[in-house]
Amino acid sequence: MRARAFFARDKVPWGVHPHDHKRPAADVATRTLPLPERLYVPLQQHIGAPARPVVMAGKKVYKGQLIAEAQGPTSAAVHAPTSGRVHAIGEITAPHPSGLAMTAIIIESDGEDEWIDSSPCRDPFALPPEEIATRIAAAGIVGLGGATFPAALKLASAHKAKIHTLILNGCECEPYLSCDDRLMRDAADEIVAGIRLMMRATGAQQALIGIEENKPEAIAAMRAATHHSPAVEVRVVPARYPMGSEKHLFSMLMGREIPADCRTTDLGALVHNVGTAHAVYQAICAGHPLVERLLTVHGAAVAHPGNLWVPIGALVSDVFAFAGLLGEPARLVMGGPMMGVQLPHMQVPVIKGTSGLLALSAEEIGSTSPSSCIRCASCVRACPVGLLPLEMAARIKAGKLTAAVDFGLKDCLACGCCTFVCPAHIPLVHYFLHAKNELAARARTELRLEATKRLAAARKERLEREAKEKAEAAARRKAERMAQKAALHRSSEEATV
Template identity: 60%
Template sequence: MGILDRFLRTARFSGGVHPDDHKRPAADAPLRVMPPPARLYVPLVQHIGSPARAIVAVGDHVRKGQRIGEPQGAVSAAIHAPTSGRVNAIGDIVAPHPSGLPVRGITIASDGRDEWCELETCDDPFALDPAEIGRRVARAGVVGLGGAAFPSAVKISGGLGARVDLLIINASECEPFLSCDDRLMRDRAAESVDGIAIMLHATGAREARIGIEDNKPEAIAAMRAAVAGHARIRVEVIPTRYPMGSEKHLILVLTGREVPAEGRPSDIGVVVHNVGTAVAVRNAVRFGRPLVSRMVTVNGACVRQPGNVEVPIGTLAGEVLAFCGGLRAEHGGPARLLLGGPMTGMQVPTLEVPVIKGTGGILVLDAAEVGEGEGDGSPCIRCGDCMRACPVGLLPLEIAARVRAGEVDAAARFGLADCIACGCCAYVCPSRIPLVQYFHHAKGELAARARGTQRNETIRTLTRAKAERVEREEREKAEALARRAAASLAAAAAAKQPAAVAEKAVEDASEEAGVCA
């Protein structure tokens, strides 16, 4: 790619920021595989959509890869045992969420054998019907591993119906501190490309483009070597800029196509998957392996041995950190614990939270990395930095002002629904106003209203249906009663008719006898 092409691609992308990436030395450390801990805490909701339903009981022995949670609804994902062992409990566990509130989950005590259940393998995935690939991915509980955790089978199967012509692999990994995709491409490039080829077959797309930011030269080299001989797959080097990992912005930079407001990539013939998802799809289709572990970046100044670790789903964050040498006490100790990256990840109050399918990182940051003590929460000075940084072209200061005033409907009119919660506005704000938190709050309130409206409409619909049913039943009862009455009268009339005939016969006989005498 030439300098002019790079410039033109960057020019398509308005807004965004250039934070220090903080990816090394974690990105350069060798990949490690963590053995299953003594206990795993597996939430039944680790994805967008409806939670799974437990299909095991306390005391059951399960094997690694065995389904323990059944998906519910069109958008949901199956949950599988990350190791072999005994089901200790089914109930509340601490959620990987800022609230620390409990969610329903399954606790498994490892038996130390890590024994797989029987798996359905496939020697030639390209001989399978595309719909069958979607079914196998669904059975494996694969979700998007870029952080959104959308059930992958829905996007794979939807590609055929939407006539998708381009598969984009999101390998930009623009979030600071995170390097799990970088490490995955360096160490498992051939597996990644094999998974991409399988997804090409499943979606019906004509070609695939792998978008990698130019700050990952080792990953670029490894992936280019792996795609050699694949005429329909190519690596695209893109500028390092946050939030390049947003699928709408990645599509714009790679193709020049713009996803319409409130639209989906499939509306313009594109489907986007994370590079980690490609490996999970390969494992599901070729080897029948469900998604029971994932690559996690462990990073931050407080971590003794930062790096990337393959972690069993359900492992507590504290145990992952212990596997990485524990925490440093220098620099005043930990100032913030995050699951995910510093821009879009969530701050959690405790290390006793489990890794789930969408957990791309465990960050323990010190005060310098957090940037504390710099005028936290000062009044807005109307500088406009947030507006210039917004990659969607919104007016964050105006939206935030209306949210703070409790005018969420007015905030919605300023385009709140188009906010991608990337955090660029909060990152550049000199007053350190927690803009993204305001937007999350407002979106939550609007969603609650929508649910309330839907619930009220459902109640009204059910009430009308009940009234109509009662009226119909009363009418049917009245009609049935009328029919029974008519039938009774007809029966009575029929019973009286023979007697009348007999009386007439007697009269006629008497008259005839009198004449004869």
């Protein structure tokens, strides 16, 4: 077995092949989380500025009602995930390793789960592209693959760039997660309808759905659903982490790399997640904004792993209470195990970008304390973008962040391959995240320093100008007084004449 693996050349020269742990959870029928009593809907579930609340405490809301509107271009609208009463607009711990708080609209469910009057579109394919984008924006749809970039903005920019290909990311290369797999099996027709709507919105002539080879059921379901849509094609890609990275999926399907200073739209393609396509279908065809999502509950500490439809704003503790826990988990993770974030505790809400909730046992984490780097270069071979993680981490450890940038820190995806394979268990990704954050913070202080300098200079100029004006005014007054006096003198002289 080993020998065969040795002699068989790897089909893909980058990345790692972690145990995927997807089954049997992926094969369990999709369930729906019972409606929690309270939902904590954060105002910021996307990249960009937080949404602005448009409801007040005590107000009755219906499921799908707009409760916070987008504020600025990269913001996204937020809708009520169920019917009930706005309890308060307060703070809740963010699903973020920092454990900092974020503002959320707290909704007390009335148990009715009553939709607001929705306007399903009878002939969605007759809608003009701009109208599709507008409706997607109004539905608060963000990229459900985890990047949470507002979908409508991406579609609009792709339309402007006149792309020819829409790439659908159905790779789901993260271990444990199977929500995209499940969605493709359960709702293939809806996803394909969503894809065709997105093609219309962008003007793309073809759509390629990239699915990893380890999901034969999803591949079959999607192939069946795309049977009558010749422009939509399913492409099977090797199961290799991080195949689901935009760069790598693009390269796999288009056969070329994205230049470092370009985006996929510059090369005529746009990458979207299959979950996003489903949300687009829901928004346009059913008139339902993004108020719930399918997510994977998994990990050795979970009694009944599987996929759940969960309303946005449900607490992680609600989800785990439903799925059952076997003892205290060693670590809680939102997202996949390779790139997901550690949760400080369970009282945090599910957001639009939550693809999975993992309760990992100590055994799964396999955490042993880090030792010194032995320069084995496993990380160099694992890095999917061709970096030297060991060199970058050594620089960052020594505080030489700019030296790490010279080694390509800015090209790092933080995919976790290097840390995954490191025999010395060095937290390489942690170093890179620290360095990236630190450099960003430094850039902010630099900007602030510049602004301060400008303000100080402006003040100096103002003070000088005021002093000058004052002097001029004084001089003018003096001159006036002199003139007055002279005039007075003259008139008195004239009088005496």
